[in-house]
Amino acid sequence: MAIRAFLFDLDGVIVDTAIYHYQAWRRLANELGFDISEEFNERLKGVSRMESLDLILAEGGQTLSDERKQELATQKNEWYLEQVSRMTPDDILPGVATFFSQVRKAGLQTALGSVSKNAPLILERIGMSEVFDAVIDGNKISKGKPDPEVFIKGAAELEVQPAECVVFEDAVAGIEAGKRGGMHTVGLGSPDVLTQADMVAPSLEHLTVEQVLERFKQ
Numbered sequence: 001m002a003i004r005a006f007l008f009d010l011d012g013v014i015v016d017t018a019i020y021h022y023q024a025w026r027r028l029a030n031e032l033g034f035d036i037s038e039e040f041n042e043r044l045k046g047v048s049r050m051e052s053l054d055l056i057l058a059e060g061g062q063t064l065s066d067e068r069k070q071e072l073a074t075q076k077n078e079w080y081l082e083q084v085s086r087m088t089p090d091d092i093l094p095g096v097a098t099f100f101s102q103v104r105k106a107g108l109q110t111a112l113g114s115v116s117k118n119a120p121l122i123l124e125r126i127g128m129s130e131v132f133d134a135v136i137d138g139n140k141i142s143k144g145k146p147d148p149e150v151f152i153k154g155a156a157e158l159e160v161q162p163a164e165c166v167v168f169e170d171a172v173a174g175i176e177a178g179k180r181g182g183m184h185t186v187g188l189g190s191p192d193v194l195t196q197a198d199m200v201a202p203s204l205e206h207l208t209v210e211q212v213l214e215r216f217k218q
Contacts, residue, residue, distance in 0.1 A: 095205025
């Protein structure tokens, strides 16, 4: 099947809000009496908010009620949103605008596949709300990555088959989600980390649409 659509994760692919997540999660951990490292934070990439909180609590050896966990997750999100609300188009990662221009010229459809419930706000702040043909975010799914739900829904909304899609991800969980959804995958980051990806590049700045289409040509 020919490639008809590109599906993109948001964080680490279009923008990099990982530092905002880390700062908010670390602040939360500190208030609970322990710390988390940047290395530990890598495990939270592509993972939903509540799952991330569970991993953090396990790291700190703490068990809390569901009600208390919900309070903490809400608090973390408020701290995170304080940072996100200050974002501008200048926060779009290098190479993204050029790559998306090539995508349009190639006549490909695009979808955002993010587990973040804040994805619409971020797209609005960076001026990319109208760029995607479909936006699937944390408000539209019940399962986080590595479950393929977010990408399966993206393909369905674009009315294309999974085998006609290429997923762009910076997280191991996201690559797994794309593979489990029956899609081609491009990892953005280190080949030593994104070992399951079909193709790896440092970022969209180091890729052209032609290279991607050539790689997955049937």
